[in-house]
Amino acid sequence: MLNLILFGPPGSGKGTQAIKLVEKYHLLHISTGDLLRSELKAGTPLGLEAKKYINKGELVPDEVVIGMISSQLDQNIDKVKGFIFDGFPRTRAQAEALDKLLDFKNTSISQVLALDVSEDEVVARILNRGKTSGRSDDNDQEIIKNRFQVYLNETTAVAEHYREVNKFTAIPGEGSIDEVFEALQNAIDTL
Secondary structure, three states, X not given: OXXXXXXXXXXXXXXXXHHHHHHHHOOEEEEHHHHHHHHHHHOOHHHHHHHHHHHOOOOOOXXXXXXXXXXXXXXXXXXXXXXXXXXOOOOHHHHHHHHHHHHHOOOOOOEEEEEEOOHHHHHHHHHHHHHHHOOHHHHOHHHHXXXXXXXXXXXXXXXXXXXXXXXXXXXXXXXXXXXXXXXXXXXXXXX
8 A cells, every 4th residue: 555644834735736646646635634524524433522622622632533544544445545644643643653553454654755845935825825715824924934833843753753764755845736746756656
């Protein structure tokens, strides 16, 4: 199986590239945000457990998120050639939990692909997106810069975790959509 973690700061093009990677490599895109919303809407036991935390304004515990990911893997493992994880893991503990889960399912992370985009480029892209997104946070340069720093702070430990096992590749994320996609394909095709 081809199991990828797609990293990149807000505005780096992860969503655009994930769509292209899913199509080319027949993968399932697993976004933890989408999973949470789906489980909540369906009223599943995991969704009800997550709701307890969300209603208190707390983060959903890693065990609950891992449970949701496990459920997605079980439902789709025979239907796709692999998975793209987006938005998870964000901490070393989450990375280790994901590794254990995948090991239990007789697979593993193939590679972490990190879209390397400068802060200036991220700010410019999100401000441009803000013209049509309707999101007030996409129009505030200070909020965008803060989101960029949060991304760097959150993902440094995860990047180091996968560097230690030679499963981390930085991909130039500036350039045209096709140029970035070609760089991603080159990295994947060497696996």
